[in-house]
Amino acid sequence: MKRSTLDRAVRIVDRLGISLVYPIDNEPEPRSLWSELHPNVRMQWSWDEDADPRVADLWHLRERLARSHDVAYAKWFRGRATFFSLAVFHAVLGRLAEAGDVLAGLPREAIEILDLLRERSPLSTKEIRALADLRGKEHEALFNQAMKALWTRLLIVGTGEVPDGAFPSLAVGATELLFEDVWNARHDVPEDAKRRLDHVLAQSPALARELGRAVAHVAGGSGRSNRSERATRAARAADVTAYAPHHDRAPRTKRRAAGRRSGSADPVARADDAVGTPFSEPTAAEVFARDR
Numbered sequence: 001m002k003r004s005t006l007d008r009a010v011r012i013v014d015r016l017g018i019s020l021v022y023p024i025d026n027e028p029e030p031r032s033l034w035s036e037l038h039p040n041v042r043m044q045w046s047w048d049e050d051a052d053p054r055v056a057d058l059w060h061l062r063e064r065l066a067r068s069h070d071v072a073y074a075k076w077f078r079g080r081a082t083f084f085s086l087a088v089f090h091a092v093l094g095r096l097a098e099a100g101d102v103l104a105g106l107p108r109e110a111i112e113i114l115d116l117l118r119e120r121s122p123l124s125t126k127e128i129r130a131l132a133d134l135r136g137k138e139h140e141a142l143f144n145q146a147m148k149a150l151w152t153r154l155l156i157v158g159t160g161e162v163p164d165g166a167f168p169s170l171a172v173g174a175t176e177l178l179f180e181d182v183w184n185a186r187h188d189v190p191e192d193a194k195r196r197l198d199h200v201l202a203q204s205p206a207l208a209r210e211l212g213r214a215v216a217h218v219a220g221g222s223g224r225s226n227r228s229e230r231a232t233r234a235a236r237a238a239d240v241t242a243y244a245p246h247h248d249r250a251p252r253t254k255r256r257a258a259g260r261r262s263g264s265a266d267p268v269a270r271a272d273d274a275v276g277t278p279f280s281e282p283t284a285a286e287v288f289a290r291d292r
Contacts, residue, residue: 006061006065010070013084016031016036016200017084017197017199017200018077018083018084018085018200020077020080020081022034022043022081029205033083034058037058063161064160066083066160067159067171069159069178071083071086072086072175074151074154076154076210077206078210081158086182087196088200089179090185090186094186096154096214099215101221101222102153104218105218105220105222106149106221107145107146107149109132109134110145110150112146113128113146113150116128117172117173117174117177118177121177122160122162122172122178123172124162132146153214153218154214156172157172157175157178158170158171
């Protein structure tokens, strides 16, 4: 793939601010790389030998674009591959930081994954599963829930792919390491970046709603954390010796089956889980089988 194609993709993301890779049901909004690179061409979601080769080509371009770090990449909008211009990415991080503590209320598995990525980034999703002890179908739901929480808050980013067995895996890293400058400056976002984000959201109600949900998720987590801290102080004042601080981790035991957490009483989590559609991006097997 020519460098000029990569440069064009970077310019598209810079112009749009936030861009999907593929359109959703061929709808014009939110905007996508496909609709910009192939205007007025209906995308046929097929990966067999008769498929439009431009579909797989774009998936490979996505990998190169994520690896370039000229833009930021995350499974963000409804869990789909999403690119951000660096200015808008900075502004989104700032908007999330304004909502509260972006780490508050994360599932335990999400915190463990983030700790792993703080020590070493990037890691493949296969490596993350192994190191976090989340391999196997019985842990699939826990892993997906943890990754979704991290993607939603943009605590992690994708950065290309790595060879990982028969097919490559997405390489994932901690945002604070791979985009250190904008992460450290998330409380000091330039006004032009804020205005750029506002313009993007005004042009796309769907993106505005998605960010609103992410902000509510952070605010809800911070609220739960504050309540827990108040309970901590009250318990200590009452000299409750059996109390265990909320930030202490339970000893590692055999993990529960995947379905155990589906009945969460958390209204923010329920609202978040009810929104969006299942992942529709192809698997590595589909893409690379098409290339053979």
